Amino acid sequence: MPELPEVETVRRGLEPHLVGQRFRRVIQRRPDLRWPFPKRFAERLEGQAVTALRRRAKYILAELSSREVLILHLGMSGRLSVAEPGNGPARILGDYIYDPGSDPHHDHVVFEMQNGTSVTFNDPRRFGCMDLVAEDKIESHKLMKELGPEPLANSFNAQYLAKRAAGRSADLKAFLMDQKTVAGLGNIYVCEALHRAGLSPSRKASCLALASGKPTDRAERLVSAIRDVLNEAIAAGGSTLRDYRKTDGGKGSFQETFFVYDREGEACLRKACGGIVKRKVQGGRSTFYCGACQR
DNA sequence: CAAAGTTCCTGCGAGC
DNA sequence: TGCTCGCAGGAACTTT
Numbered sequence: 001m002p003e004l005p006e007v008e009t010v011r012r013g014l015e016p017h018l019v020g021q022r023f024r025r026v027i028q029r030r031p032d033l034r035w036p037f038p039k040r041f042a043e044r045l046e047g048q049a050v051t052a053l054r055r056r057a058k059y060i061l062a063e064l065s066s067r068e069v070l071i072l073h074l075g076m077s078g079r080l081s082v083a084e085p086g087n088g089p090a091r092i093l094g095d096y097i098y099d100p101g102s103d104p105h106h107d108h109v110v111f112e113m114q115n116g117t118s119v120t121f122n123d124p125r126r127f128g129c130m131d132l133v134a135e136d137k138i139e140s141h142k143l144m145k146e147l148g149p150e151p152l153a154n155s156f157n158a159q160y161l162a163k164r165a166a167g168r169s170a171d172l173k174a175f176l177m178d179q180k181t182v183a184g185l186g187n188i189y190v191c192e193a194l195h196r197a198g199l200s201p202s203r204k205a206s207c208l209a210l211a212s213g214k215p216t217d218r219a220e221r222l223v224s225a226i227r228d229v230l231n232e233a234i235a236a237g238g239s240t241l242r243d244y245r246k247t248d249g250g251k252g253s254f255q256e257t258f259f260v261y262d263r264e265g266e267a268c269l270r271k272a273c274g275g276i277v278k279r280k281v282q283g284g285r286s287t288f289y290c291g292a293c294q295r
Numbered sequence: 296c297a298a299a300g301t302t303c304c305t306g307c308g309a310g311c
Numbered sequence: 312t313g314c315t316c317g318c319a320g321g322a323a324c325t326t327t
Contacts, residue, residue: 002299034301034324058300076299077326106326125325127300143301170318179301186299239299284321286297 002058002074004151004184005233009252010080011055017082017117018050018062027110034075034129044068044132045111057147057183067135071143075127085116147183151226156182158215158223165208165219173282175205182226188239188261189229191288195260195270196225200294201287232257260288268293 002010026042038044049065062070074080083090109121109130121128133141148164149156164181175181176190185193194201199222208219233239238252255261259269260277268275268290275292 006299073300075301075325123325124327125298125300127324129301168317174319188299283319 002076002078002238003186003189004055004058005189005230005236005254006238006252007058007060007074007184008055008234009238010074011053011060014060014080014082014119015053017084017119018113019053020049020051021113021115021117022047022049022065023111024114025112027112029108029110033108033123033126037130038132041130041132045070056144056150057179058186059143061138063135068132069135069138071129071131071133071138071141072121073129073143075123075125075129077125078121078123078128081120081122083118083120090120146180148178148180149182151182151184151230156223156226158219159210161223162208162210162215162219165205166210168205170205171201171282172199172203172205172207173201173287176226177283177285184230185226187285187287188258189226189233191261192229192259193222193225195288195290195294196229197221198293198295200291201282201289260290263288 023045026045028037028042031037044066045064048068050062051065052063054061054063058073060072060074062072064070081090103122103124106122106124106126107120108123108126111119111121113119121130129143131141131143138144149160161182165175168175170178172194173190176185176193177187191201197218199218208216208222210216233252233254236252236254236257239255239258240252263277264279266277268277270290270293273290273293275290277288278291280287280289
């Protein structure tokens with residue numbers, strides 16, 4: 001599930017362990033994840049220090065002393081765990097609970113740092129990816145160049161959304177899932193944000209367009225809903241979903257706060273709504289919504 | 296069977 | 312008529 005809040009949670013967990021540290025050894029156990037690793041991946045990392053750890057959309061970006069940037073995406077099932085020498089078992093970062101060492105078959109990369117800390121990337125489905133790119137080429141990188149604004153940045157506002165939505169016949173669900181519209185939302189947070197905004201996922205995106213030159217109330221509500229749900233999810237450490245192996249404290253709790261996601265047949269949690277959460281498929285993905293209060 | 300993500304492809308219809 | 316664009320829908324990657 002790693003959507004923006006989960007990736008941000010992982011970034012924050014990783015930051016104190018990586019920034020200022022040098023890679024001593026990088027163990028790459030297979031030639032590819034979703035795509036082949038870049039040429040000389042391990043060698044280009046070894047000996048370099050991490051100068052900063054950033055996030056863009058669902059990507060973690062590690063800036064290196066070599067003026068290259070390590071791009072890392074968790075895909076659907078990617079997890080990172082940190083092990084410190086003499087400090088007990090490895091700690092899990094982010095949404096999935098993962099018992100390090102219990103699934104060595106899918107430990108694809110191990111980053112060993114000079115202070116003895118190691119960071120392990122585990123990804124059973126291998127939809128994740130990593131790349132290395134020169135710092136000054138990051139904006140034009142294939143995976144970065146089409147991304148829309150960060151939803152928590154000021155540039156993402158009702159005016160922007162209205163302009164972008166004008167004339168679009170795609171439905172709101174697809175419009176918001178599109179990383180070119182806004183970067184970092186996925187299936188869960190789109191469902192939750194639309195519910196909070198009281199908007200049907202099947203509405204046409206053009207319903208957000210400017211009306212007599214001004215952003216609509218709908219667009220304002222949607223922007224606020226997106227911001228709120230993401231901020232609350234980050235504060236809760238993201239969401240932790242199914243198929244985990246062990247519970248040991250590394251887990252987010254936002255899933256306990258879902259209003260609609262994965263709640264088909266249950267009562268809508270909006271105060272005094274009384275509707276039942278429904279599920280339908282849009283663009284091949286499940287959409288959860290309340291037909292009563294989302295119009 | 297369904298799953299948190301993204302890319303790529305085909306085919307259709309609108310508009311220039 | 313032909314071209315381009317946006318969009319819908321599907322397949323693909325893979326494992327549990």
